Amino acid sequence: MILKIYDTLLKTYGYQDWWPVSTTADxxxxxxxxxxxxxxxxxxxxxxxxxxxxxxxxxxxxxxxxxxxxxxxxxxxxxxxxxxxxxxxxxxxxxxxxxxxxxxxxxxxxxxxxxxxxxxxxxxxxxLEKPIFVVDTYTKRLFSRLGLTKKDIKYDELQKLIQDKIPKNTHIYQEYHALIVKHAKEHCKKKPICTKCPLESLCNKNVII
Ligand code: SF4
Missing domain, CATH: 1.10.340.30 (Hypothetical protein; domain 2)
Structure with a gap:
């Protein structure tokens, strides 16, 4: 399921190529x-x-x-x-x-x-390109709405859950986090726009605004 979410977001939004840097100096x-x-x-x-x-x-x-x-x-x-x-x-x-x-x-x-x-x-x-998943408010919101976690799941618990389910790969972790942020801005906002959401068929819509 966690990999399917990644694949669906990637197909929908494409590579995000994070982190944006303006200079290659440092x-x-x-x-x-x-x-x-x-x-x-x-x-x-x-x-x-x-x-x-x-x-x-x-x-x-x-x-x-x-x-x-x-x-x-x-x-x-x-x-x-x-x-x-x-x-x-x-x-x-x-x-x-x-x-x-x-x-x-x-x-x-x-x-x-x-x-x-x-x-x-x-x-x-x-x-530093180390394979460690970044959890943020958007990640917690998305996974709890999808019905995969409790709303108040702890940072380390959610990080472990995701890391255990997807290959330990820096590039995938980088893209996945960026795609979650993108999705949170396009659809899974504080007040979600579920119509035409690419994850709608996978989602429990556990939405408490
Ligand atoms: S269907 Fe709605 S609640 Fe579920 S992921 Fe999409 S926008 Fe979020």
Missing amino acids: PFLEISLGAILTQNTNWKNVEKALQNLQTKKVLNWKTLQKINISILQELIKPAGFYKRKSTTIKNFVKTINPQKKENITRQTLLNIKGIGKETADSILLYG
Whole structure:
């Protein structure tokens, strides 16, 4: 069933080719900052913040380590929660050694104040290409509506459930997460649009708005 959902979403929406990066100079850094900045905001706001960092030539490890936090806050303001996020970015660039990316584990990231499971897993999956599934609100919503899980399933429980059912493959995990986000924006919104939903025949429609 979990693979069938993936196949159906892929046939419907095609490859999403995440994570979007605007520069190839340091995709790991850009993806990591994007994962931090996207907490509680939409991607358009993240793009504005990343654009500010690029324009001011701040999107590199050394400058981010040294930059005054109030200047950083001003640059990332479009992404919201800028005080908290600037502290997290500072903690991140001080903790992580980009020359030793192979040593970065989930726990390394979770030990950084401000980085939770979803952010850590996004960095691991998209920034470091490690096969770990990213769970978010959209994933929980979709799987509970489909009738596969409880609405209040825990992050790790849902992650394990999905990882146990599909091949351990970075590319599939990357695409699947991106397809769920796409589907949540097209059909399985807070107030779902079930008409013509590609998953309708598989869905229990356990919808509580
Ligand atoms: S049928 Fe409705 S509730 Fe089910 S996945 Fe589609 S949009 Fe969501």
